[in-house]
Amino acid sequence: MRFLRSALIAVLATAAGVAPAQPADPLPSWNAGPTKDRIVAFVRAVTDRNGKEFVPLEERIAVFDNDGTLWSEQPMYFQLAFALDRVKALAPKHPEWKSKQPFKAAIENDMKTLAASGDKGLLTLVMTTHAGMTPEEFRKIVEDWLATARHPKFKRPYTELVFQPMLELLAYLRANGFKTFIVSGGGVDFMRAWAEKVYGVPPEQVIGSSIKMKYEVRNGVPTLVRLPEINFIDDKEGKPVGILQHIGRRPIAAFGNSDGDFQMLEWTTAGGGSRFGLLVHHDDAEREYAYDRKTTFGHLARGLDEGPKRGWTIVSMKNDWKQIYPR
Amino acid sequence: MRFLRSALIAVLATAAGVAPAQPADPLPSWNAGPTKDRIVAFVRAVTDRNGKEFVPLEERIAVFDNDGTLWSEQPMYFQLAFALDRVKALAPKHPEWKSKQPFKAAIENDMKTLAASGDKGLLTLVMTTHAGMTPEEFRKIVEDWLATARHPKFKRPYTELVFQPMLELLAYLRANGFKTFIVSGGGVDFMRAWAEKVYGVPPEQVIGSSIKMKYEVRNGVPTLVRLPEINFIDDKEGKPVGILQHIGRRPIAAFGNSDGDFQMLEWTTAGGGSRFGLLVHHDDAEREYAYDRKTTFGHLARGLDEGPKRGWTIVSMKNDWKQIYPR
Numbered sequence: 187m188r189f190l191r192s193a194l195i196a197v198l199a200t201a202a203g204v205a206p207a208q209p210a211d212p213l214p215s216w217n218a219g220p221t222k223d224r225i226v227a228f229v230r231a232v233t234d235r236n237g238k239e240f241v242p243l244e245e246r247i248a249v250f251d252n253d254g255t256l257w258s259e260q261p262m263y264f265q266l267a268f269a270l271d272r273v274k275a276l277a278p279k280h281p282e283w284k285s286k287q288p289f290k291a292a293i294e295n296d297m298k299t300l301a302a303s304g305d306k307g308l309l310t311l312v313m314t315t316h317a318g319m320t321p322e323e324f325r326k327i328v329e330d331w332l333a334t335a336r337h338p339k340f341k342r343p344y345t346e347l348v349f350q351p352m353l354e355l356l357a358y359l360r361a362n363g364f365k366t367f368i369v370s371g372g373g374v375d376f377m378r379a380w381a382e383k384v385y386g387v388p389p390e391q392v393i394g395s396s397i398k399m400k401y402e403v404r405n406g407v408p409t410l411v412r413l414p415e416i417n418f419i420d421d422k423e424g425k426p427v428g429i430l431q432h433i434g435r436r437p438i439a440a441f442g443n444s445d446g447d448f449q450m451l452e453w454t455t456a457g458g459g460s461r462f463g464l465l466v467h468h469d470d471a472e473r474e475y476a477y478d479r480k481t482t483f484g485h486l487a488r489g490l491d492e493g494p495k496r497g498w499t500i501v502s503m504k505n506d507w508k509q510i511y512p513r
Numbered sequence: 514m515r516f517l518r519s520a521l522i523a524v525l526a527t528a529a530g531v532a533p534a535q536p537a538d539p540l541p542s543w544n545a546g547p548t549k550d551r552i553v554a555f556v557r558a559v560t561d562r563n564g565k566e567f568v569p570l571e572e573r574i575a576v577f578d579n580d581g582t583l584w585s586e587q588p589m590y591f592q593l594a595f596a597l598d599r600v601k602a603l604a605p606k607h608p609e610w611k612s613k614q615p616f617k618a619a620i621e622n623d624m625k626t627l628a629a630s631g632d633k634g635l636l637t638l639v640m641t642t643h644a645g646m647t648p649e650e651f652r653k654i655v656e657d658w659l660a661t662a663r664h665p666k667f668k669r670p671y672t673e674l675v676f677q678p679m680l681e682l683l684a685y686l687r688a689n690g691f692k693t694f695i696v697s698g699g700g701v702d703f704m705r706a707w708a709e710k711v712y713g714v715p716p717e718q719v720i721g722s723s724i725k726m727k728y729e730v731r732n733g734v735p736t737l738v739r740l741p742e743i744n745f746i747d748d749k750e751g752k753p754v755g756i757l758q759h760i761g762r763r764p765i766a767a768f769g770n771s772d773g774d775f776q777m778l779e780w781t782t783a784g785g786g787s788r789f790g791l792l793v794h795h796d797d798a799e800r801e802y803a804y805d806r807k808t809t810f811g812h813l814a815r816g817l818d819e820g821p822k823r824g825w826t827i828v829s830m831k832n833d834w835k836q837i838y839p840r
Contacts, residue, residue, distance in 0.1 A: 244715055321757060365717070378761045388571055389761025390692070390717075396758060401750040401776055408780040410757055417758070423728040430648060430737055431723060431744070432759065434705045434716025449728055453735040 212358040215351040215509045222506070224499050225355065228462045232438065233362050239460035243363045247437040249429060249450060250356070252370035252377060252394075254443040254484040255466055256385060257348040258337075260475040263483055264344045265376050266308070268331055270295075272315035289314075301482070309416075312373070317397055317414035321375060324412060328379040342511075345384050349466075351507045352441075356385055359439070367437070369429055370394045371421035371446055375412075393432045395420045425450035443468065444484040451489070451498060463498035465489045470503040473510045539685040542678040542836045549833070551826050552682065555789045559765065560689050566787035570690045574764040576756060576777060577683070579697035579704060579721075581770040581811040582793055583712060584675040585664075587802040590810055591671045592703050593635070595658050597622075599642035616641075628809070636743075639700070644724055644741035648702060651739060655706040669838075672711050676793075678834045679768075683712055686766070694718045694764070696756055698748035698773055702739075720759045722747045752777035770795065771811040778816070778825060790825035792816045797830040800837045 216222040232241040253259040273283070273292040283289035288307035291299035300307065316324065332345055340347060356366050368377060368387055374394030381387045396417040399410045420428040426449055429437065439462040440447070440454035451463040468484065469476050478486040493500055503510065543549040559568040580586040600610070600619040610616035615634035618626035627634065643651065659672055667674060683693050695704060695714055701721030708714045723744040726737045747755040753776055756764065766789040767774070767781035778790040795811065796803050805813040820827055830837065 244709070247717075374758075375761070382571070390574075390759065392761065399754050399757060401753040401780065403779070408753070408776070408783045410753060410780075426728040426735070426737060427726045430726060431701075432717065434702070434719065449735070452730070453728065453737075456735045 212361065213351065213354050215354055215507060217506055217508050219506065221499055221501055225358075225462075225464075228439070228460060229358065229362050231460050241438055241459065245435065245438065246359075246362070246364040247367065247433060247435060248359050248364045248439040249367045249369040249393075249437045249441070249454065250352070251442040251444070251447045251450070252368050252372055254468065255349075255441055255447070256352050256356075256368070257344070258474060259483045260468075260477065260481075261338065261483075263372065264337075264347075265312075265372050267335065267344075268328070268376065269308075269311045269315045271331060271335060272327070273311060276315070313397070313414040316373060316376075317412045319412055320409050321399070321412065324375055325379045328376055332380060340511075345380055347511055348384055349507070350509050350512045352466075353385070353512065355441075356387070360386070364439070365391065367391045367393060367429075367433065369420065369425055369440075369450060371419070371424075373397075374420075393420060393428050395424075421446045423449050426453040429453075438462065440464070442466070442489075444486045445488050446485075448489055451493075452496070455496060455498065463493070463496065464501060465493055465498055466501045466503065468503055470507075470510070472504075474503060539688065540678065540681050542681055542834060544833055544835050546833065548826055548828055552685075552789075552791075555766070555787060556685065556689050558787050568765055568786065572762065572765060573686075573689070573691040574694065574760060574762060575686050575691045575766040576694045576696040576720075576764045576768070576781065577679070578769040578771070578774045578777070579695050579699055581795065582676075582768055582774070583679050583683075583695070584671070585801060586810045587795075587804065587808075588665065588810075590699065591664075591674075592639075592699050594662065594671075595655070595703065596635075596638045596642045598658060598662060599654070600638060603642070640724070640741040643700060643703075644739045646739055647736050648726070648739065651702055652706045655703055659707060667838075672707055674838055675711055676834070677836045677839045679793075680712070680839065682768075683714070687713070691766070692718065694720060694756075694760065696747065696752055696767075696777060697721045698746070698751075700724075701747075720747060720755045722751075748773045750776050753780040756780075765789065767791070769793070769816075771813045772815050773812075775816055778820075779823070782823060782825065790820070790823065791828060792820055792825060793828045793830065795830055797834075797837070799831075801830060 213222060231237055231239040232246065234240055250256055253263050270292050273289055277283050277293050283293060288300055288303040288311055291303065292311060332343060335344060336342060337344055337347055359366055366387055368381060368391065370377060372394050374392055374396045377394055378389040378392050381392050382389060398413040398415045398417045400413055401410050418428065425447065436457045437454045438457065440451045441464045442451055443466040455461040455463040467478065468474060477484060478490060540549060558564055558566040559573065561567055577583055580590050597619050600616055604610055604620050610620060615627055615630040615638055618630065619638060659670060662671060663669060664671055664674055686693055693714055695708060695718065697704060699721050701719055701723045704721055705716040705719050708719050709716060725740040725742045725744045727740055728737050745751065745755065752774065763784045764781045765784065765787065767778045768791045769778055770793040782788040782790040794805065795801060804811060805817060
């Protein structure tokens with residue numbers, strides 16, 4: 187297959203009677219500088235058939251965190267905004283929620299009480315809003331929400347708040363034979379509803395947290411049902427586990443933005459040969475947000491402290507990115 | 514991408530100054546007849562851009578069971594033969610096994626006692642032999658075993674006991690834009706050790722039963738460890754669940770051979786549009802084995818009874834296959 191592709195390109199070049207033209211900059215939204223240089227140098231090294239660091243096509247696996255890495259995650263994870271909106275939409279059918287936490291807080295936009303309910307409270311909200319339906323029904327609910335919901339600060343649909351430089355990076359890697367995967371703490375089916383259209387990443391290349399499902403034949407119709415029970419949490423130590431269970435081999439490049447991505451970068455960059463680890467640092471209060479050590483969503487401390495020593499590239503959104511969102 | 518590929522082929526044809534030649538039979542090991550005709554008709558229908566049943570590239574997902582569908586499974590699942598050989602290899606380090614079941618039976622080739630130990634006994638053997646090491650170590654153990662182990666009847670390496678007609682079918686589907694996945698009750702990492710080389714199916718397209726894993730940093734080296742704990746059983750009702758968790762969409766074609774594949778075929782063929790379900794019936798005692806309703810491995814009864822009514826294709830190995838194994 188690889189050979190065939192090379193052969194086709196060679197024939198094409200010959201047929202046209204020209205040498206291949208100098209390609210345009212594949213990363214136009216990245217400012218010139220050491221960060222961009224490191225990305226390009228890595229890709230050139232692993233794709234140079236005559237180089238020492240050449241990596242065969244099938245091993246060119248790149249993994250990307252989603253929240254804060256491919257799209258924004260403030261003032262809260264977008265999937266949490268979805269869950270809260272769902273609680274409000276379902277509230278008329280559940281009058282008992284008016285006096286029952288954490289639902290009461292969600293309905294009343296009482297973020298302080300909601301935060302105090304902790305992981306258990308948030309999990310209750312997610313389970314209530316993400317389970318009890320078929321995968322097709324859930325997908326439709328996500329699509330409908332995305333069509334109308336707007337981000338509180340930018341007043342744009344959430345799927346427009348993806349990072350233009352990262353879209354270019356995904357495309358650049360794929361053009362160089364990489365298979366790109368999303369590896370996120372977010373819900374896998376929430377992401378799969380739009381990742382193909384927005385990122386060009388097909389559902390089978392999205393890895394995330396998941397709930398259990400059950401197969402059954404209802405009135406003669408085979409279907410699956412989403413259950414209110416955790417199947418897998420794809421965060422921190424869970425990310426290398428999720429990658430190995432799903433992909434079955436270690437990536438050669440990993441991209442993240444928070445300490446939830448630390449182990450994924452650690453494991454990826456510890457492999458033999460040329461490896462690439464990158465953390466997006468949100469330091470652009472003007473065009474996006476500035477946060478790291480003190481935030482609830484996207485906490486980043488260990489990665490900032492240890493990343494550079496480990497050879498990871500730290501992206502300054504403010505300095506490295508010409509543009510944040512697609513226009 | 515799809516467009517680009519078509520364009521390349523068109524340019525090539527023009528450059529060569531010829532119309533594309535009539536392609537050779539892509540399924541030479543399949544005898545002419547209704548079974549082969551149905552396969553070819555399905556592939557033509559879903560790839561005909563002007564037809565009513567056209568399916569876009571990204572939805573051309575085909576799933577294949579492994580044991581009994583892509584390779585043989587008698588006189589026992591090959592992975593079980595591997596587990597028994599491992600017990601024998603590890604026995605010198607475990608003198609207590611000489612008097613402890615099910616290990617004693619495994620060491621003594623006492624198949625009757627082993628069978629009597631039931632699922633629990635077999636699970637104990639699998640856990641003991643498949644856990645406690647890193648994924649890299651496990652892969653090496655599998656590769657070493659495959660290099661030397663021989664099938665008791667055919668005296669060939671197990672990876673040569675794959676079905677030539679099915680290898681052709683995999684290639685034929687891929688040549689028509691399908692993404693081919695293995696969906697097996699067998700252990701996912703056992704299969705991943707050789708599926709890419711033997712079937713052309715990369716590890717990320719192998720779905721199977723799995724054990725849990727743990728990420729840890731040992732003496733500064735990040736690694737994963739295989740734990741003696743079931744993560745997922747990819748059989749019967751588990752197959753549609755495993756497919757949806759891993760692939761995130763319903764396949765349009767499913768290939769199996771036992772009632773463990775029933776739900777996978779049922780769910781696949783119940784989707785809208787053109788769908789294909791196929792069961793391999795082992796009815797060739799001379800060239801392979803003949804079994805269905807009364808076997809321990811690869812039990813097939815409901816599929817034979819209901820499959821034809823559901824529009825599934827039943828393959829007679831004896832009549833439909835010109836050749837069983839690669840020469």
